[in-house]
Amino acid sequence: MNPPKEESLPYPQEWEDVAEVRVFRTTQGQWSRLIGWRREMRRRGWKLLRVHTDRREMVAVFGRTRADLKGR
Numbered sequence: 001m002n003p004p005k006e007e008s009l010p011y012p013q014e015w016e017d018v019a020e021v022r023v024f025r026t027t028q029g030q031w032s033r034l035i036g037w038r039r040e041m042r043r044r045g046w047k048l049l050r051v052h053t054d055r056r057e058m059v060a061v062f063g064r065t066r067a068d069l070k071g072r
């Protein structure tokens with residue numbers, strides 16, 4: 001399996017060197033209804049690093065640093 005091209009990532013490639021990163025895509029309408037889910041992500045130690053729109057989608061990038069992962 002080939003790694004994704006850097007220009008296709010919604011975050012800088014360097015983030016993967018220091019954190020576990022998850023990308024979540026949804027519509028703008030659904031994003032506003034997911035407040036409980038976003039709260040649960042924060043409770044579990046995930047930080048919302050970036051949110052932007054990509055055409056008609058909301059793209060959210062969540063991350064946890066390697067140090068945070070070792071502490072759990």
